[in-house]
Amino acid sequence: MxxxxxxxxxxxxxxxxxxxxxxxxxxxxxxxxxxxxxxxxxxxxxxxxxxxxxxxxxxxxxxxxxxxxxxxxxxxxxxxxxxxxxxxxxxxxxxxxxxxxxxxxxxxxxxxxxxxxxxxxxxxxxxxxxxxxHVDLSELVVGTICGGSDGASGITANPAVGRAFDSLVAEGATCVFEETGELIGCEGHMASRAITVELADEITRSVGKAARYYETLGHGSFAPGNAEGGLTTQEEKSMGAYAKSGSSQISGLIKPGDQPPSGGLFLLDVVPDGEVRFGFPNIADNAEIVELIACGCQLIIFTTGRGSVVGSAISPVIKVCSNSDTYNRLAEDMDVNAGTVLDGTRTLDEVGKEILDAVTFVASGGKSRSEELGHQEFILTYKSFEPVGPACLPTSRITAHHKAAE
Amino acid sequence: MTDQYDARLLLLHPDDNVFVTRAKIAAGDSLSIAGNHMAVAAAILPGFKVARTSIRPGDSIKKYGAHIGSATAHISLGDVVHTDNMKSDYIPTYTEEKITEYTSGRKIS
Incomplete structure (x- = not known):
């Protein structure tokens, strides 16, 4: 690359x-x-x-x-x-x-x-x-987001991205997942993956903040259509989005614009601090993409079921489609078809590898589909955040210590 | 739990006690899991959960290798796992009442 x-x-x-x-x-x-x-x-x-x-x-x-x-x-x-x-x-x-x-x-x-x-x-x-x-995999900062999800997103595209994330983290890359509001019910599991107990507490608190924020806005996440699609509980639905994070340990909790201090997996807290002031935390997917990019992400992996077509200014967006119907309808807009997992022609591990190949291709100068089509969406609106506490970034201390030792 | 299972089922994580259906399984079809063959009473749509083992009331339901709720009834191998036999263990605002309300009168078909 x-x-x-x-x-x-x-x-x-x-x-x-x-x-x-x-x-x-x-x-x-x-x-x-x-x-x-x-x-x-x-x-x-x-x-x-x-x-x-x-x-x-x-x-x-x-x-x-x-x-x-x-x-x-x-x-x-x-x-x-x-x-x-x-x-x-x-x-x-x-x-x-x-x-x-x-x-x-x-x-x-x-x-x-x-x-x-x-x-x-x-x-x-x-x-x-x-x-x-030359750019090494370990020098990449990769973000992930889901938008226009469907019943298949949580069992094909999202876990396949999780596998790609696991490979990237193992190579020393930095990976960022986000939207604590869609992770309500997963905080216990996320906390168990945190590299320190203090970070585990911060993660739990950030999801609690998201739950309160969305409650104030009158937005529960679990809708009737979810049960019709086979989902039974809030935590199960959230796991579908959470699956994008893979199974690596969580190295830190960041807020929009924070640069992850090391390689590893980071959770981006996109829900504003303080009382609800400026309305919805993010008015559309591109606002979250912009926040991931502000954290240094050089490319974004975007999973979709219904068929989002967006790209972004600054960093290329790679589309992973959850089902073959949508993929075939919007083939020009999609980079990877994870619907092959449902079709039985690919395993999650194989699609994870396809996603990793797409990352390498785009990081080598190859254009992603949305990039080729000229998508350069961008949204930035009013929000307010408090800085993260020191417990959120345990690896910055490790990095500082290593630097001092060198 | 290494076993052979029907190609219409997807195992998301080796620790899971449920499969996810990747295709529609019609009423009357036979479903095979670990050498057992079960007749499916009512059609199962894609995206639903099917028990990978026998599950007792109160047992954790695991999907993605994570706890997604608890069994509220005895669940046999091959049964559909949904609002009839499992519940959320999460904060009440988001859980059973609402889900039950959303799905009341609606049976998996």
Missing amino acids: KGWERPDGRKGIRNVIVVAYLVECAHHVAREITIPWRDQDVHLIGFPGCYANQYAYNMMERLSTHPNVGGVVLVSLGCEGFNKRSLQRAVSASGRPVETLIIQGDGGTRSTIEKGRAIVEKMRAVLDEQPTV
């Missing part, structure tokens, strides 16, 4: 330029800047809110300094609350080229688009000359 080495030591499997709007008012201009390069790794990201939000700022900083990102163009209207100077400094300090355009000072829509396109053209030429380096 090949990629680009960044000054912080991390490696990207893509060399993307992100054009980021810092308020919805700058969205059109930013999008117009990207259009001539729509197939040349120039991606549009942004935050629509006019009022500053620490979470959104942190996310934008993590995304703009993501290993898959080689250069950044910030597009501001001028009067929004987003701290553009701080973001520009952070990107610059990361060793990446960065330019900020301010529509109100740069002569309005047309002029800012022209300036932006000229900047991207130069930046693209520079980035295209950057040398590539």
